Amino acid sequence: MAQxxxxxxxxEAKAAxxxxxxxxxxxxxxxxxxxxxGGPVAPATxxxxxxxxxxxxxxxxxxxAAPIDTKLGSFDLDDPVLPAWIEESAFKSGGYPxxxxxxxxxxxxxxxxxxxxxVKLQHHVIEKGLKLVLVxxxxxxxGKGGAIFAFRQYLNPRVARDVALPKPTETERxxxxxxRYVAELPTAGEIVTFDRSWYNxxxxxPVMGFCTPEENKQFLSQAPRFESLLVESxxxxxxxxxxxxxxxxxxxxxxxxxxxxxxxKLSPMDYAxxxxxxxxxxxxxxxxxxxxxxxxxxxxxxxxxxxRARLNLIRHVLDRVDYPGRDxxxxxxxxxxxxxxxxxFLKRN
Numbered sequence: 091m092a093q094x095x096x097x098x099x100x101x102e103a104k105a106a107x108x109x110x111x112x113x114x115x116x117x118x119x120x121x122x123x124x125x126x127x128g129g130p131v132a133p134a135t136x137x138x139x140x141x142x143x144x145x146x147x148x149x150x151x152x153x154x155a156a157p158i159d160t161k162l163g164s165f166d167l168d169d170p171v172l173p174a175w176i177e178e179s180a181f182k183s184g185g186y187p188x189x190x191x192x193x194x195x196x197x198x199x200x201x202x203x204x205x206x207x208x209v210k211l212q213h214h215v216i217e218k219g220l221k222l223v224l225v226x227x228x229x230x231x232x233g234k235g236g237a238i239f240a241f242r243q244y245l246n247p248r249v250a251r252d253v254a255l256p257k258p259t260e261t262e263r264x265x266x267x268x269x270r271y272v273a274e275l276p277t278a279g280e281i282v283t284f285d286r287s288w289y290n291x292x293x294x295x296p297v298m299g300f301c302t303p304e305e306n307k308q309f310l311s312q313a314p315r316f317e318s319l320l321v322e323s324x325x326x327x328x329x330x331x332x333x334x335x336x337x338x339x340x341x342x343x344x345x346x347x348x349x350x351x352x353x354x355k356l357s358p359m360d361y362a363x364x365x366x367x368x369x370x371x372x373x374x375x376x377x378x379x380x381x382x383x384x385x386x387x388x389x390x391x392x393x394x395x396x397x398r399a400r401l402n403l404i405r406h407v408l409d410r411v412d413y414p415g416r417d418x419x420x421x422x423x424x425x426x427x428x429x430x431x432x433x434x435f436l437k438r439n
Contacts, residue, residue: 096294149353155361158340165340167364169171172344176337185439186394203420204404205244212245212281214413219278221325225287225406228332229370230360232341233396237332238283240400241407245281246415254285262283267291268316276326290312292377297369298362310380316388326411327386330403332393333436336367378433390435392428402429429433 155167160371163175182189224241226234233416242250252436254272262270268288276282295301301309334342343364346356376377382388389406393399402424409421430438 091094091384138412143354144188145348145350149350151347151353151356152360153358153361155347156365158365160336162337167340167343167361170348171381172341176340176344180335180337180341181335183391183394184333187439188395191395192397192401194397197401200233201240201404204401205240206243207408207417207420208404209244210415210427211411211413212250212410214245215265215281216249216279221276221278222281222411223276223320223325223327224281224283225255225289225327225329226283226285226332227287227289227293228393229334229339229374230363231339231346231355231397232334234285234332236396237330237391237400237403238285238395242283243405249279250281251276251282252283252285253287267305268312273332274426275320288316289377290380292381293360293373294363297366297373298359310377312382313381314386318383319379320333321385321408328407328410329381329386329388330398331374331388331436332391334393338394339363339367361372375433375436378436382432388431388432390432392439398425398428405429 144327151168155162157166159165162179163171163173165176172405181191216221224238226238228234238252242252251274255270255274258270271288272286274284288309291301291306292313295405296303296306317327317329342354343360346352346360378388378390387404391399391406405421406429408416409424430436
């Protein structure tokens with residue numbers, strides 16, 4: 091049986107099981123309640139059915155995700171019904187400090203004001219021939235792409251590039267590891283964002299077996315020296331780690347899996363990585379400890395609430411780079427509950 095047919099059969103079986111379990115009480119709904127004189131009783135209101143999988147056939151994933159067992163319950167990415175325990179615990183997962191998301195009206199107002207400041211910053215970068223690099227790292231579904239979009243939305247794209255490199259070619263695999271990233275670094279007057287970066291060798295590569303332990307160890311030794319050279323040569327370098335809780339990652343993966351407008355974000359690598367939470371956590375901690383240094387420290391952004399994460403990330407950049415006309419009242423200060431430095435801040439949460 092083809093993979094798409096297997097997945098269709100799996101979804102139909104789950105839907106049928108849900109219908110059977112929910113239709114059972116309806117068969118007894120017209121029986122006489124205890125203590126009544128008789129006569130017809132209004133049927134019970136049927137409970138809502140699970141949403142059906144609305145993905146077009148050509149968008150259906152070709153692989154099945156293995157169910158994951160956690161201390162809170164089991165999670166099956168292919169099941170169209172998100173478990174209630176994930177919905178209830180996602181926002182606060184990982185020790186997130188807030189109970190509710192930031193209101194959209196407040197977010198829109200603050201974002202527009204901060205984006206005006208970013209336009210001022212870019213004008214200064216161009217005028218003074220500065221080189222600005224922002225590295226965005228984090229687990230899958232941490233919100234890196236959305237944060238980069240918010241940062242770059244109104245910048246001049248001719249001098250503000252986003253770099254998201256595919257897997258290395260055979261030629262690139264034979265080069266110095268940092269070589270293909272060096273080719274993407276900014277020239278004078280340019281801003282470059284990296285949607286994942288040379289830190290692939292500290293995260294996905296060792297966890298998924300794409301590099302040897304020795305290559306990973308060598309990278310962790312070389313990265314601080316490489317970054318120090320960039321900073322010494324005049325590059326302004328920011329490194330952001332966007333951190334989310336496990337239940338929040340599950341919720342976002344589930345939305346991608348069952349939303350035809352977001353399914354493109356879910357890759358076979360995501361399917362393989364979803365069951366390796368602990369392995370990624372260990373790799374993250376090792377990376378943050380080895381590569382957090384004075385020239386290029388790691389800035390941690392707690393990102394269960396995407397809106398707060400984006401605003402505070404932008405505030406952090408605007409707070410650290412001086413430029414003419416900088417409006418301190420607009421920028422304010424990054425929220426210390428959401429933004430901090432290095433592994434100690436992450437472990438505090």
